[in-house]
Amino acid sequence: MARQSRHALPLPVLVTRPEPQASRFAADFRARLGDSVRVVLSPLMAPVFLSPPLPMAKALVLTSESAVQALPGLSGPLPRRAFCVGGRTAEAAHAAGLEAMSAEGDAAALAALILSASPEGPLLWLRGEDTAGDLAGTLARAGVRLEQAVVYRQDPQPLSPTAQALLRGPDPVIVPLFSPRTAGLFAEAAIGGTAPLHLCSMSAAVDRAASDLAVRSRTIAARPTGEALLADVEKTIRALLSA
Numbered sequence: 626m627a628r629q630s631r632h633a634l635p636l637p638v639l640v641t642r643p644e645p646q647a648s649r650f651a652a653d654f655r656a657r658l659g660d661s662v663r664v665v666l667s668p669l670m671a672p673v674f675l676s677p678p679l680p681m682a683k684a685l686v687l688t689s690e691s692a693v694q695a696l697p698g699l700s701g702p703l704p705r706r707a708f709c710v711g712g713r714t715a716e717a718a719h720a721a722g723l724e725a726m727s728a729e730g731d732a733a734a735l736a737a738l739i740l741s742a743s744p745e746g747p748l749l750w751l752r753g754e755d756t757a758g759d760l761a762g763t764l765a766r767a768g769v770r771l772e773q774a775v776v777y778r779q780d781p782q783p784l785s786p787t788a789q790a791l792l793r794g795p796d797p798v799i800v801p802l803f804s805p806r807t808a809g810l811f812a813e814a815a816i817g818g819t820a821p822l823h824l825c826s827m828s829a830a831v832d833r834a835a836s837d838l839a840v841r842s843r844t845i846a847a848r849p850t851g852e853a854l855l856a857d858v859e860k861t862i863r864a865l866l867s868a
Contacts, residue, residue, distance in 0.1 A: 635663040636862055637791050641811055642803045643668045643779060646690060646713070650801070653855060662862060667788035669810040670779035672753075674698050680772045682749030684708060685723065688735065688760070692751040693717040695776035704749070708742070710735045711850065731828065731849040732758025739764060746770040754778040755806050757830060779806065784814045792818035797841065797865055801825045801858050803851075808834035823865070825857040 638654060640647045644666075651664040674695045684706040687693060690713055696703070707723040709715035715727035726742070728735040739748070747770040750760070754775055764771045784792070791798050798820045802808040808826065812835040815822065822840040826832035828849045844861060846853040 635661055636797065636799065636865060637663045637665055638799045638801070638858060638862075639665050639667060639788055639791060640801060641667055641669040641784075641788075641807055642801075643670045643672060643691070646803075650851060650855070653851075654858065657855065657859060658862065661866065665785075665787055665791060667785040669782055669784070669807055669814065671782055672777045673780055674777045675775060676700060677774050677776065679703070679774050680747070680749060682747050682772055683745045684748050685718075686735070686739070686748050686750040686760070686771065687714050687718055687725075688732070688750070688752055688756065690714050690717045691753060691777050691779070693721055695751065696721055699751075699776065706744075708735060708739050708744075708748070713851065729850070732756075732760040733763070736760055736763040736767075739769065740767055744769075747772050749774060751776045755804075757805055757828075781810055789814075792820050792822075794820050797821040797823055799823045799825065799858055799861050799865075801827075801854055802831050802835060803827050803854070805830050805834040808832070811835060812838040823861050825854060825861055827854050 640651055647666050647668050672691045676698050679701050682704055684704050686708050688710045705724050707718045707725045709718055709725050709727045712727050715725040718725035728738040750771055750773045761771055792815055808831045823842045824840050825844045827846050829845055832845050844857045846857050
């Protein structure tokens with residue numbers, strides 16, 4: 626007789642990243658694992674777009690899709706060339722009419738892409754209030770002039786009632802975490818919860834932001850990409866189903 630998992634199906638996966646990225650990640654996950662998972666969306670942050678004065682630049686630097694979403698509200702001419710941190714950001718930039726190049730990685734990979742291109746400066750980094758990595762410092766040490774403009778901020782939001790109920794329940798909850806700030810917000814929101822938590826973090830920095838949280842398991846993605854994180858979540862689910 627086939628062995629049955631002691632965990633009830635579908636297993637809950639709590640996605641706390643902002644929209645529209647949360648819904649897209651959920652769709653990718655459902656396509657991959659189907660009815661074995663129940664994806665609960667509860668973004669812990671929502672973007673608020675800003676319109677600061679912009680300096681002149683020869684090319685843009687984009688480290689998030691939210692920065693691309695801010696473009697319609699910005700005034701003044703912008704360069705069409707854009708150095709992007711990853712494929713999703715590059716896709717969004719291309720859809721917005723930019724000539725996008727993707728580093729397919731993190732801030733370090735983006736800095737390497739920019740330096741390999743030897744672009745004529747200055748560059749303009751359209752970013753949020755909170756950033757990870759030392760992109761500005763790396764480029765400055767290499768002699769690249771980088772201007773910066775904060776074009777959005779992410780305002781905190783509480784967990785939804787459904788998400789709160791998950792954390793108060795007895796069943797395991799798998800939580801993919803994409804940024805240090807989201808991880809920190811989740812760690813605060815999960816205080817007092819009883820559910821066994823299984824965290825899957827995009828990077829070591831993300832994992833450290835939730836290091837004080839008591840969990841059953843932790844994984845760190847092999848690469849700082851959504852695909853690598855998705856693979857870790859899938860491995861965690863399969864391990865729970867085989868337990």
